[in-house]
Amino acid sequence: MGVIRNLEGLNRLSRTAWLVLGLICIGVVGYVDIMTGYEVGFSLFYLIPIVLVSWFGGSPLGLTIAMAGAVTWGVADVLAGAKYSSHWILVWNSFIRLTFFFVTVFSVKEAKELDREKHFSRIDYTTGAMNSRFFRVLAEREMHRSVRSRHPFTTAYIDLDNFKTINDVFGHAIGDEVLRTVAASMQQNLRKTDLVARMGGDEFVVLLPEVGLETAAGVTSKLHQKLTSEMEKHGWPTTFSIGVVTFTEVPRSVDEMLSVADGAMYSVKHGSKNSIRYAEFSPAIGSEALPLRAHPSL
Incomplete structure (x- = not known):
């Protein structure tokens, strides 16, 4: 999470701004995912907006972006030409991806809490020194x-x-x-x-x-x-x-x-x-x- 700490200036963005920014990023990733075909792995790029929104916007917004990411990933697979023997396979894959994204959101929450505790173990709460x-x-x-x-x-x-x-x-x-x-x-x-x-x-x-x-x-x-x-x-x-x-x-x-x-x-x-x-x-x-x-x- 060291890279994220270097972006602390982004805390100034409102929750609404983070929601909009997260949805736009998911949309862009989904579009590129469709254009590159279902055989090319894109999971990392879905994770980036989920992690950033979870850290700066909070877990509720992170969960929203996670759901949007899982749905977009499934739609992108279909539009990119992926074939399934049963539509339940698509549902199952989307569920697994959503679970993975949810775990990521809660992991970010825990990491942020640990970072906060570490910060206040070093910093005087009243003055910031x-x-x-x-x-x-x-x-x-x-x-x-x-x-x-x-x-x-x-x-x-x-x-x-x-x-x-x-x-x-x-x-x-x-x-x-x-x-x-x-x-x-x-x-x-x-x-x-x-x-x-x-x-x-x-x-x-x-x-x-x-x-x-x-x-x-x-x-x-x-x-x-x-x-x-x-x-x-x-x-x-x-x-x-x-x-x-x-x-x-x-x-x-x-x-x-x-x-x-x-x-x-x-x-x-x-x-x-x-x-x-x-x-x-x-x-x-x-x-x-x-x-x-x-x-x-x-």
Whole structure:
């Protein structure tokens, strides 16, 4: 189903559009089937619209296209010149084909459910950002890659200031909207190769592969400005405390990486808030002695 996932933009089509498109495709396949003769196998081409309609339009539409496909296939056989010793053979063949198509529809349904479960096992339901579990998997891969390439990477730990006030004053629905807006803004203003995850509550983590401290300062400063602008545009009294740590040497584990970045963030959280602090990780120094500095423009 990997090819189908690459066509997710087709989800924008309505159910009616999928029904019409499916019937047209079945009609075209049936016509070509007649023209090429009954001796040429065409079962695969009947399956294509059935699978696509089942995936994007849903099982009920898929069953409709399956029935249309089975009927069209039988009619095409007759019009193409196929001879049967009894009309019951045609009925039986059509029944077998219909059963096969129905099994295909329900198989697609199961595959889609599994794909959905896999998606939500990796993605935070509220924000659409990756969840902490999947982030840890990808972060570990990035750490291994950093060992091989000997390139640095940077982790930013982001906490939403005053988020509890948002929930208390505006309600949890608005609180969820704030989280979605923050996640969307991060994804829009970072590279596709950067990792954005919600760690839980009002905390997010960003991992910037192959980014040193100087570049990270520019990236996170711009991100802070974009996030602040989004909050001001909606009238939400939320600011951002951000701890940014560049790892020129790979930490022992993802937990250590997160702990160091979390410590940098909390140094802002327990200070002035709404600021960024930077550090370079050194195993020799340890996370307790990180040379943090506030962003000069904040």
